[in-house]
Amino acid sequence: MRKWMICGAAAAAVAFGAGSIAAAGASAATRGDTITFEATSDTTFGTISYFNGANILHQQHDFKLSEKGADGLYHRTISFPSVSPQQILSVRVQSEGSTAKCVIKVNGKVHSRGVAHGFRASALCT
DSSP states (O other), X not given: OHHHHHHHHHHHHHHHOTTOSOOTTOOXXXXXXXXXXXXXXXSSOEEXXXXXXXXXXXXXXXXXXXXXXXXXXXXXXXXXXXXXXXXXXXXXXXESSSEEEEEEEETTEXXXXXXXXXXXXXXXXX
């Protein structure tokens, strides 16, 4: 089991950049917790990368026009129950525009927030 946690953390570090994943055992979410990732971009073109409830890396591409909010930004919420004893909490929003934002919630409480501005902004929450 310990080898799996180390390998999982190593894979996460490669996917999201070294140092962005908390050490094994420091998880803020466990099996049965509700995980919510909120992603925001100023353009429809972008990628959302995150670990699902089984700690498998997933990506969603491009926002839909129907996801545009009153603030002029595109918003997407991804929510799921964790089935992992130690949930990896990490989401990255890569925008082709100039604004990217992310929020991680565990059971409705904010765990992390991130925002980036600039050319092809990329926000990371862990």
